[in-house]
Amino acid sequence: MITVAVSGAHGRMGSTVVQAVSAANDLELVAELDHEDEISTDTVRGADVLVDFTVPAAAQTNVLAGLAAGCHVVVGTTGWTPEAIDSVRQAAVDSGRNVIIAPNFALSAVLAMHFAALAAPYFESAEVIELHHPNKLDAPSGTAQATAKKIAEVRGSAPMPDATEHDPQGTRGGLIDGVRVHALRISGLTAHEEILLGNPGELLTIRTDSFDRASFMPGVLLAIRKIPQLQPLTYGLDQVMDLPGR
Numbered sequence: 001m002i003t004v005a006v007s008g009a010h011g012r013m014g015s016t017v018v019q020a021v022s023a024a025n026d027l028e029l030v031a032e033l034d035h036e037d038e039i040s041t042d043t044v045r046g047a048d049v050l051v052d053f054t055v056p057a058a059a060q061t062n063v064l065a066g067l068a069a070g071c072h073v074v075v076g077t078t079g080w081t082p083e084a085i086d087s088v089r090q091a092a093v094d095s096g097r098n099v100i101i102a103p104n105f106a107l108s109a110v111l112a113m114h115f116a117a118l119a120a121p122y123f124e125s126a127e128v129i130e131l132h133h134p135n136k137l138d139a140p141s142g143t144a145q146a147t148a149k150k151i152a153e154v155r156g157s158a159p160m161p162d163a164t165e166h167d168p169q170g171t172r173g174g175l176i177d178g179v180r181v182h183a184l185r186i187s188g189l190t191a192h193e194e195i196l197l198g199n200p201g202e203l204l205t206i207r208t209d210s211f212d213r214a215s216f217m218p219g220v221l222l223a224i225r226k227i228p229q230l231q232p233l234t235y236g237l238d239q240v241m242d243l244p245g246r
């Protein structure tokens with residue numbers, strides 16, 4: 001039996017994780033923590049794994065507190081900087097516990113990112129559109145950032161055709177490692193992304209839709225089950241799945 005504490009347990013994702021862990025035969029929910037609860041040896045109640053779905057401003061502190069409390073930590077909270085990830089990596093090494101940070105636990109999103117990285121070297125143009133519910137705090141989404149970085153990695157510095165000279169309102173979107181990213185916030189949506197890859201006369205569109213937060217749960221449970229066997233720091237659920245072409 002793997003014991004689990006959830007941080008952000010009253011939120012949209014945290015409450016869904018509480019339900020999913022409670023329903024799993026091999027997992028035991030031992031603590032539900034939220035905004036006013038300190039993360040400590042006492043409050044995690046001996047949990048093997050702390051799962052964090054909180055807010056970008058709190059995630060790093062929560063992960064470090066979880067490691068100090070003796071937990072492996074599964075992180076879904078977005079908004080990470082490379083510096084914050086490095087500090088977590090070092091803390092994980094020092095603690096002898098492991099951390100996985102995944103910007104998206106939905107299998108369709110993980111595969112969409114993977115397929116985009118496989119396809120990107122074959123296309124002149126690549127842009128990312130992410131579409132989310134309007135209560136989301138961060139833009140662009142962690143998934144869009146990770147997607148753009150993966151595309152940039154495989155494309156290198158190959159230029160994309162774009163004659164735009166005048167865009168005073170910034171309507172061409174943000175640039176992440178040379179890849180354009182556009183963030184939409186629309187009532188009624190949950191979490192969606194399109195990756196558009198173009199060549200003269202053709203377009204490949206890769207799209208992932210999370211219509212319900214249940215879509216993230218198989219990935220979260222996989223990470224909880226696998227984390228004791230992982231490296232001190234893993235970034236992305238693709239690193240845990242046995243994907244072809246990696």
Ligand SMILES: NC(=O)c1ccc[n+]([C@@H]2O[C@H](COP(=O)([O-])OP(=O)(O)OC[C@H]3O[C@@H](n4cnc5c(N)ncnc54)[C@H](O)[C@@H]3O)[C@@H](O)[C@H]2O)c1
Binds near residue numbers: 010012058075
């Ligand atoms: N990785 C993924 O697959 C995935 C999927 C969905 C959302 N997310 C990310 O998860 C995060 C949470 O999303 P959400 O929609 O559940 O948000 P939410 O606002 O519904 O929930 C956040 C919860 O965190 C709590 N909280 C705030 N500060 C805290 C602190 N210091 N300690 C403990 N709890 C604190 C809030 O009270 C709230 O209950 C966001 O960063 C979002 O981008 C990731």
Ligand SMILES: O=C(O)C1=N[C@H](C(=O)O)CCC1
Binds near residue numbers: 103104136137140
């Ligand atoms: O609802 C959110 O907030 C989501 N955040 C993640 C991101 O920023 O990529 C994953 C999708 C849902």
